[in-house]
Amino acid sequence: MGKRSVTWRVGGILLGVCGLLTLGGAQVIGPGYAMQLVIDVSWALGILVFAFGFSRAASVVARRPLGVSALVVLAFAPLVVNLAYNVASPRVVSADDSTAWTAFALSLSASVVSIAAGVIAATQIARLGAVPARWRWAPMWALGISVGCAVLIQGVLTALGAAGADQSVMVAAGAIGRIGLLAPTLGLGVVALIAASTDRPEAVEVFRSS
Numbered sequence: 001m002g003k004r005s006v007t008w009r010v011g012g013i014l015l016g017v018c019g020l021l022t023l024g025g026a027q028v029i030g031p032g033y034a035m036q037l038v039i040d041v042s043w044a045l046g047i048l049v050f051a052f053g054f055s056r057a058a059s060v061v062a063r064r065p066l067g068v069s070a071l072v073v074l075a076f077a078p079l080v081v082n083l084a085y086n087v088a089s090p091r092v093v094s095a096d097d098s099t100a101w102t103a104f105a106l107s108l109s110a111s112v113v114s115i116a117a118g119v120i121a122a123t124q125i126a127r128l129g130a131v132p133a134r135w136r137w138a139p140m141w142a143l144g145i146s147v148g149c150a151v152l153i154q155g156v157l158t159a160l161g162a163a164g165a166d167q168s169v170m171v172a173a174g175a176i177g178r179i180g181l182l183a184p185t186l187g188l189g190v191v192a193l194i195a196a197s198t199d200r201p202e203a204v205e206v207f208r209s210s
Contacts, residue, residue, distance in 0.1 A: 012046075013189065150180055
């Protein structure tokens with residue numbers, strides 16, 4: 001088994017674990033941040049495995065600085081934001097408007113940074129040729145589904161307003177939200193595992209020096 005296949009297997013398993021824990025979090029999560037911390041760490045480790053690989057050729061961005069930097073930001077953004085939010089949450093509960101707005105601004109900024117990093121990383125994966133053609137657009141599709149679901153939910157809830165958002169709408173929004181969360185985690189994890197099982201060492205491309 002080549003290092004590229006190993007990279008995809010390990011990274012795929014970590015993203016899959018992240019997705020499964022996210023899907024089942026409502027049933028197993030208790031008070032505190034423990035479950036979310038496990039989810040964030042699984043995500044970060046999975047993305048870092050794909051970024052650096054077990055060799056340069058195994059990296060999905062061939063360890064190019066731009067691609068690696070974008071993936072590192074993407075890996076750690078949820079962990080940093082959720083840690084910061086949990087530190088600030090006792091003060092948010094105290095109804096301090098300025099603290100609540102700070103938490104909201106932090107979350108919004110992190111979302112923008114994560115999306116930007118995701119676009120850069122997905123673009124690098126698609127254009128560098130480190131990933132076979134049949135798989136290289138999967139990250140961009142996952143990103144599009146994730147962002148699209150978030151925008152759709154926000155648009156529907158904003159249009160209907162709190163009074164118009166009945167139980168059926170909330171259930172549908174929850175289902176769409178889960179799809180958005182699972183696309184870049186469990187979805188990409190499954191794709192990576194399938195790619196690893198079909199990878200052939202002789203199919204590895206020679207990277208251009210430019």
